[in-house]
Amino acid sequence: MSKENKNLALTGGAAAAEALRQINPDVMPVYPITPQTPIVETFVKIVADGEADTEIIDVESEHSAMSAAIGAQAAGVRAMTASSSQGIMLMSEMLPIASGMRLPILMLVSARAISAPINIHGDHQDVMAVRDLGWIQIFSENVQEVYDNAFIALKLAEKVRLPAMVIMDGFTTSHSVENLEILDNSTVKNFIGEYNPKNYLLDFENPKTFGPVALPNSYFEFKRAQIGAMDEVIEEYFDICKNYAEISGRDYGLFESYKLEDAEKAIVAAGSTAGTAKMAVDELREQGEKVGLLKIKLFRPFSYHEIAKALKNVKNIAVLDRTVSFGSRAPLCNEIKNSLYEIPDTKYNIQSYIYGLGGREVLKDDIKKAFQDNWNEKETKYIGLK
Amino acid sequence: MSWKEIEEGATIGHDLTKSPKTGDWRYMKPRVDKKNCIGCGTCFSYCPEAAIDFDLERKADIDYDICKGCGVCASVCPKKAIRMAKNV
Numbered sequence: 001m002s003k004e005n006k007n008l009a010l011t012g013g014a015a016a017a018e019a020l021r022q023i024n025p026d027v028m029p030v031y032p033i034t035p036q037t038p039i040v041e042t043f044v045k046i047v048a049d050g051e052a053d054t055e056i057i058d059v060e061s062e063h064s065a066m067s068a069a070i071g072a073q074a075a076g077v078r079a080m081t082a083s084s085s086q087g088i089m090l091m092s093e094m095l096p097i098a099s100g101m102r103l104p105i106l107m108l109v110s111a112r113a114i115s116a117p118i119n120i121h122g123d124h125q126d127v128m129a130v131r132d133l134g135w136i137q138i139f140s141e142n143v144q145e146v147y148d149n150a151f152i153a154l155k156l157a158e159k160v161r162l163p164a165m166v167i168m169d170g171f172t173t174s175h176s177v178e179n180l181e182i183l184d185n186s187t188v189k190n191f192i193g194e195y196n197p198k199n200y201l202l203d204f205e206n207p208k209t210f211g212p213v214a215l216p217n218s219y220f221e222f223k224r225a226q227i228g229a230m231d232e233v234i235e236e237y238f239d240i241c242k243n244y245a246e247i248s249g250r251d252y253g254l255f256e257s258y259k260l261e262d263a264e265k266a267i268v269a270a271g272s273t274a275g276t277a278k279m280a281v282d283e284l285r286e287q288g289e290k291v292g293l294l295k296i297k298l299f300r301p302f303s304y305h306e307i308a309k310a311l312k313n314v315k316n317i318a319v320l321d322r323t324v325s326f327g328s329r330a331p332l333c334n335e336i337k338n339s340l341y342e343i344p345d346t347k348y349n350i351q352s353y354i355y356g357l358g359g360r361e362v363l364k365d366d367i368k369k370a371f372q373d374n375w376n377e378k379e380t381k382y383i384g385l386k
Numbered sequence: 387m388s389w390k391e392i393e394e395g396a397t398i399g400h401d402l403t404k405s406p407k408t409g410d411w412r413y414m415k416p417r418v419d420k421k422n423c424i425g426c427g428t429c430f431s432y433c434p435e436a437a438i439d440f441d442l443e444r445k446a447d448i449d450y451d452i453c454k455g456c457g458v459c460a461s462v463c464p465k466k467a468i469r470m471a472k473n474v
Contacts, residue, residue, distance in 0.1 A: 102395030161394065199397045209398040222396045224389035 004184030005248075012173035013038025015143045015180055016082070016108045016166070019150035020054075021046045022188040025106075026077035029057040029068035033087040034120045035170035036110040040082050062087035066094035066105075073103040074210050076200030078154075080105065084170060085112035088126045092133065095163075099134025100226065101210055102199075104157035104164070107135075108150065111271070112170035113358040121359020122170030124271065128323040128331055134226060136164035136233055137300040139270040141256075143168075143178040148250055149297075152240055154192055159236045160229050161198060167299075169272040171359065187247050230301045237298060254303040256295040257310050259285060263292030265371060266311065268336055269320040270296035273355070273362055277320075280367035291371055296332065308339040311348075316375050318351040320383070330354055330380065351375035355383035408435060412455035415473040420445045422467035429459035429468060 010018060016039045020028075030040045046052050059065045065081045072079035083091060088109065098105050111127050113119040127137060138153050140146040149166045157164040168174050183191075199208055214222055237254060245251040258278055260266055267277050274295035284291045294310060311317060317340075321330030328334070333352035340348050353370060356362045366383050373381065393399070425444035435454060441447040446459070446468065460468040 100395065101397070199395060207400045207402060209400065210395070212396060212398050214396055218387070218392065218396075221387060221389035221392045225392055225394065228389070 004187070005181050006184075007179055007181050009177050009179050010143060011038050011175050011177050012140070012143045012146045012168045013110065013175065014042045015147040016150060016168070017042035017046060018182060019147050020080065020108075021052050022183070022185055023078070023080075023106075023150070023154060023192060024052045025054050025080045027055045027057065027069070027072035027079040029059045029065040029072070029079070029081055031059050031062045031065045031083070031087065033062070033084045035112055035122065035174045036082045036084040036087065036108070038174055039108050039110065062090040063094060066091040066098065069105050069107075070094060070098050070101065070103060073098070073105050073197075074101060074201050076197045076202045078106075078195045079103075080107065082108040082110070084110045085114050085120075085126045088130055089114060092130055095130055095133040095135060097211065098163040100222070102161040102226070102229065104154075104161050106150070106154050106157060107163065107165045108146075109165050109167045110170045110174040111167050119358040120170075122172050122174075122272075122322075123357050123359065124167075124169075124322040125324065125357070127165060127167050128325070131300055131331065134162065134230070135300060136160075136162055136230075136298075138164065138166050138298055139296055140166060140168045140173065141272055141274045141295060143173060143176070144180040144250070145252075145297075146173060147180055147182070148244065148248065148252065151188060151192055152237075152244055152252065155240050155244075156233065156237055158195060159240070160232045162226075162229050162233070167271070172272040181248070183248060191244065191247055233301050234298070234303050234306075252297065254298045254306050255310065256293075256297065258293040258295060260292035260294060260310060260314065262290055263314050264290040265316040265318070265375075266292040266294060266314040267318050267320060267367065267371065268294045268296065268311075268332065270299060270332065271322065273320060273322065273367075276362060276364050277367050279364045280371065283364070284368060284371055289371070299332075302335050302339075304335075304339040304342070307336070308342050311336070311340060312343055312346075315347075316349045316351075318353055318370060318373075318375055320353045320355055320370075322354075322356045324354060324357070333380075349375055350377055352380045353383055354380055360384045407451045408454050409449075409451045412450075412453060412473050414455045414457060414470040415450070416448055416453065416455065416457065416460050416468050416470055418446045418448060419467045419469070422465045424465055424467075426464060428462050428464060432458050432462045434458060
């Protein structure tokens with residue numbers, strides 16, 4: 001660990017911008033949308049002050065932002081962008097093109113509700129809506145994790161050549177000031193290294209076509225190869241987190257197990273709510289209740305085997321989703337059920353909760369109350385619904 | 387081809403020595419009258435195939451491997467220094 005590390009108080013957005021300053025991407029096409037705004041507005045100021053020499057492109061929409069990022073990354077440089085909500089919806093046509101062309105673009109997401117009705121506040125509907133488009137998705141609990149995940153995600157993306165989203169909760173994390181530790185510039189530079197693209201358009205010695213047509217005789221094979229790339233992520237993520245722990249002292253895993261060892265009841269959650277749930281777990285533990293938490297970090301790819309191992313001995317599980325899958329059960333809950341199916345001859349009682357849509361507050365007491373509910377698999381319950 | 391051997395990200399590599407030359411399509415061939423050419427660069431910017439460059443004397447110089455013979459250069463040349471003639 002370097003002695004040059006310093007502690008700062010920053011919003012999640014400014015922490016993401018600080019990470020961008022240290023990464024110093026080559027190209028950043030951007031289009032404004034709340035609550036992503038603090039990321040880009042902080043970063044363009046850094047660029048204007050001459051502390052980063054990124055080419056900022058003001059584009060006319062998020063569709064263009066992702067298109068320009070794809071073009072730049074395909075040309076052979078590091079391209080990044082940031083967005084939220086409707087912006088991600090508008091990008092959604094281009095997202096699978098980035099992953100299909102195996103371009104490791106980094107996108108910082110301040111997750112927000114999607115319309116209609118219009119709502120600018122935090123939930124996970126935008127990122128969950130694009131969960132099947134071939135992007136790596138990492139959730140961040142707090143400002144420190146936003147900063148750390150930016151480096152981990154970039155390194156991971158470039159290693160397996162897939163694009164990655166670093167997700168923070170809109171407003172709750174993106175606009176709240178928290179203390180965090182910033183690594184020194186040279187430590188970060190050594191960790192992320194130079195970008196060496198495998199295939200790139202400006203390689204004049206080896207000219208290539210990107211994004212050609214692939215008909216029924218080859219399309220299937222390209223997609224299977226892409227599945228293979230996703231499968232590599234989990235193993236690489238372990239190694240990268242190990243290296244990151246050596247330079248930062250912060251040891252991250254695929255997920256965080258919080259007081260799970262002897263837990264009889266556990267909650268599974270992603271994002272800032274996991275922080276609130278830790279406080280609820282602590283207070284219930286003081287009263288002698290054996291409760292725990294599993295915090296999701298890497299959501300795509302989903303680490304089924306590892307999560308099954310972590311939850312194996314917890315018979316009562318509640319899964320908190322900050323999103324809806326209309327006409328289906330909530331996505332995170334489905335993944336947890338899917339994971340536990342591989343544990344033979346064990347009956348789990350898994351309760352699905354939907355909470356916090358459109359920025360509805362979820363407080364410690366709400367989670368404590370949820371822990372005391374009767375959990376059953378039959379129906380979805382709602383936290384904070386009027 | 388099996389998915390294990392297929393090109394990553396569906397990129398296609400090109401072997402330039404084997405690639406067809408668009409110059410083969412040409413019916414009419416532009417010729418630059420180097421005495422009249424003033425090196426203004428108009429043809430350079432109009433050429434849809436980017437087949438025109440300057441030579442060492444800053445006169446228009448056409449790459450006939452690429453030039454398809456469309457004639458845009460001849461029509462935009464302010465000095466009428468480029469003429470189209472049948473390809474031979």
